[in-house]
Each structure stands twice: as structure tokens, then as C-alpha cells.
Amino acid sequence: MGQQETVSTSLAGAVAEDIASSLAGVDAELARRYPGDPGTRQPVHTVYVPADAFSATTVREWGDQALAALDRHAPDAAALAAVLGIPDDLAGPVYDRVRAKLEREPVEDLRIDFEDGYGPRPDAEEDAAAARAARLVADACREGTAAPYTGIRMKCMEAAVRDRGIRTLDIFLTGLMEAGGLPEGLVLTLPKVTYPEQVTAMVRLCEEFEKARGLAPGRIGFEIQIETTQAVLGPDGRATVARMIDAAQGRATSLHYGTFDYSASCGVSAAHQSLDHPVADHAKAVMQVAAAGTGVRLSDGSTNVLPVGPTAQVHDAWRLHHALVRRSLARAYYQGWDMHPGHLPTRYAAVYAFYREGLERAAARLAAYVGRAGGDVMDEPATAKALSGYLLRGLDCGAVDPAETERLTGLTRSDLERLSGRPTAG
Numbered sequence: 001m002g003q004q005e006t007v008s009t010s011l012a013g014a015v016a017e018d019i020a021s022s023l024a025g026v027d028a029e030l031a032r033r034y035p036g037d038p039g040t041r042q043p044v045h046t047v048y049v050p051a052d053a054f055s056a057t058t059v060r061e062w063g064d065q066a067l068a069a070l071d072r073h074a075p076d077a078a079a080l081a082a083v084l085g086i087p088d089d090l091a092g093p094v095y096d097r098v099r100a101k102l103e104r105e106p107v108e109d110l111r112i113d114f115e116d117g118y119g120p121r122p123d124a125e126e127d128a129a130a131a132r133a134a135r136l137v138a139d140a141c142r143e144g145t146a147a148p149y150t151g152i153r154m155k156c157m158e159a160a161v162r163d164r165g166i167r168t169l170d171i172f173l174t175g176l177m178e179a180g181g182l183p184e185g186l187v188l189t190l191p192k193v194t195y196p197e198q199v200t201a202m203v204r205l206c207e208e209f210e211k212a213r214g215l216a217p218g219r220i221g222f223e224i225q226i227e228t229t230q231a232v233l234g235p236d237g238r239a240t241v242a243r244m245i246d247a248a249q250g251r252a253t254s255l256h257y258g259t260f261d262y263s264a265s266c267g268v269s270a271a272h273q274s275l276d277h278p279v280a281d282h283a284k285a286v287m288q289v290a291a292a293g294t295g296v297r298l299s300d301g302s303t304n305v306l307p308v309g310p311t312a313q314v315h316d317a318w319r320l321h322h323a324l325v326r327r328s329l330a331r332a333y334y335q336g337w338d339m340h341p342g343h344l345p346t347r348y349a350a351v352y353a354f355y356r357e358g359l360e361r362a363a364a365r366l367a368a369y370v371g372r373a374g375g376d377v378m379d380e381p382a383t384a385k386a387l388s389g390y391l392l393r394g395l396d397c398g399a400v401d402p403a404e405t406e407r408l409t410g411l412t413r414s415d416l417e418r419l420s421g422r423p424t425a426g
Helices: 013-022 024-033 058-073 077-084 088-104 123-143 162-178 196-213 240-247 259-265 278-291 311-330 341-357 359-371 381-397 402-409 413-420
Strands: 045-050 109-113 149-153 186-190 222-226 252-257 297-299 336-338
Touching (some): 058 341, 088 341, 222 240, 311 336, 341 359
Parallel strands (some): 149 186, 222 252
């Protein structure tokens, strides 16, 4: 044992106590506004289906059509890899997992659309469609055939359609309650939000429904769709999206970027409206910073180039979609929209390749961090958090298996959740 150091201080103990007292409000505010990751699975995509086109077999039909597209246009791993530029060592594992996913769980998040994809209808027709949607969702949840996440996109809070949107939401939620209760994977989307007060109105709707049906306060959450310029930058020059998250009072689950409405509102011509346009990057960067640490997740938008027609045309659309999905993933937008069954093969191919190509490197860095074994990169706690989050997202979507991550890192899922900051089941 070496000589013990003598430790001296100059500040009175009351100084730290006074500082703690002065910062108590800030401590509480940080805990309220920035709770961190919600600890739940985030779907890799959202599929939008017009309410009148939704049926009990929609999910299975999308999977079957996606498999048929693979059979016709990329019947084996080598063919798909050649189209998308997937490395040879990943081609087989990615292709096999894509096919298995399309057979087992082709849609992770389904939104029954009563907004742009449905349009204005006679009230009696929309009433019936909302009641039917509730019945079909309840049946699917009971039978185990529903997508893990399912819900509706109502009409927005603008005056012209506000009453219609509120009524549709009420009919749908009431139908679910009368069929046995709200499902765990229920997701509601509020579109075309321009002012925080519209989010406050949505909170009021949720509160009133919870009271009317005896639900626990806070049971109903919702997504905020960012598709107007006013949602990103308000007339006062402030970032409106941050104020919307605050107005949601903990009920906002995610922010969804609306590619085409937002681009159009910025004056971008139709030919150039895309996920990778500079106006899209700016909007999503503001959304990303506003949501960071709040537990509110981000979703990118969609491409309207559909993989239909002859094989060459399908391949072009697949390459575009695959590149856009990879671009989003690299920018930490881990979810997006898919508009056609033919987008599912490239959605999952891009997602699975993204997580598999970085698996061994991420696992080695995390294992070195945990074991303090050094290596060629010296990582900090924040990076370890990101590495474990990366592995967890790969596990959630089926890109990697628990046995793989445990073998490569020596860590269980609970270990990864602890390092990532996710709440654990225990």
C-alpha cells in the first residue's frame, strides 16, 4: 500500500446543499421533459391503407404480394444482391430473413387512413367505415393476425374537417372498447399539425375519452405528423415542433415526416419532392433535435415511385427505395412509410443489411468497452449506449438473433437494455 493522501476542501457543506436546492426545479424539469428511451420496440415502417380498402386479410395480402414480387423479379439471393448491391457475404442471410419476415410478419405497423388516402365522404359512409375498422382490428388482435402496431390516421384539427376527425376517432375507439378494450399496439396519427394548440386539443380528446370509458389517465397516446412548414418554424421564429412535443403532455409517441405535403408547402416542384431533398433534411434535422431524449421517436416519410411493371422498371424502383431507406437509417431515422407491397422486400433488405453488416464490429466495440479491453477505438459511455441501442434495434426487427449478440458480446438482452438506457422488464 502506498502512502495515503491527505484530502482537504475549502467549501462549506452548505454550498452544495444550496446549489442542490437552487437546481431542484431544473432537475425535475429535466426528468419530465427528457425521460429517455421508452424501452419499447419501434417498428421499422408504417404501412398506410385507405379505410375503404382495409380488410381482414390486408396484412397477409401485402405479404403475399411482396413474396410474389420477389419470386418474379428476384427469385434468389444472388438476383436480389445484384439489383441492390448487397455484398456477397450478406446476400444469403439477408434474402432468407426477408422471405421469412414476409411469411411471418410482413407489416410491423399498419395505419388505416381516414385522411388523404380516404378523402371526404358522406358522414354515414365514414361512420360505417370507422365502426368497421374497429371491428376488424379487434377481431385481428383477438385472432393473433394483427400487425404488432395498428391504428388510424384521422382527419386533422383544421376547422373544415375537425368535427369529422373527432367523430371518426370517437367511433373507432368506442368500437374497440365495446369489442374488449384498446389493444396494446394501438397507434393514432394526428396529421397536418400547424400549431401547438391543435396538439393540446388532441390531448383534451384523449383525456375526455379516458374519463368517459374509465381508462387510466395517459392510456391513449398519438403520433404527430410533421407536414407543414409551420410545424417546423413558427411565425415567431421558434421551432414549433419542440412546442408541440411539450403540448402533448407526455402523450406524443412519435413524429412522422410527411414528404409530399411538406415539400409542396415549401414550393418544391413535384418532380423533386423526395426524402433526400434539402428541405426534407432540414425539417427532419429540426425534428430530430427537438425529440432527442424526450422518448418521442422519429419516422421518415415515403417514396411515391412504385415498384410495378416490367422487371427493369421494378428494379429501378427497388434501387431507389433501398438507397433511400439506407440513407434514412444512417441518419438515425429508424422508421419510414411504405406505400405499396412491392416496397416491403427492399425495406427489409435495407434494414437487415444495415444491422447485419455492422454486427460484428459493433459487438466487438461493446465487448471491449464492457471488458475495458482496449482495441483500436476508445469508446465513451454515450457511444456504448449507441452501440447497445443499435444491437437492440437489430434484435427487435429480426435482423439478428439473441444467440448471435450474446455470443459476440457476452451480454444478455437485459445487459444491452441497461447499457442503452432502456427501462428493463425487471
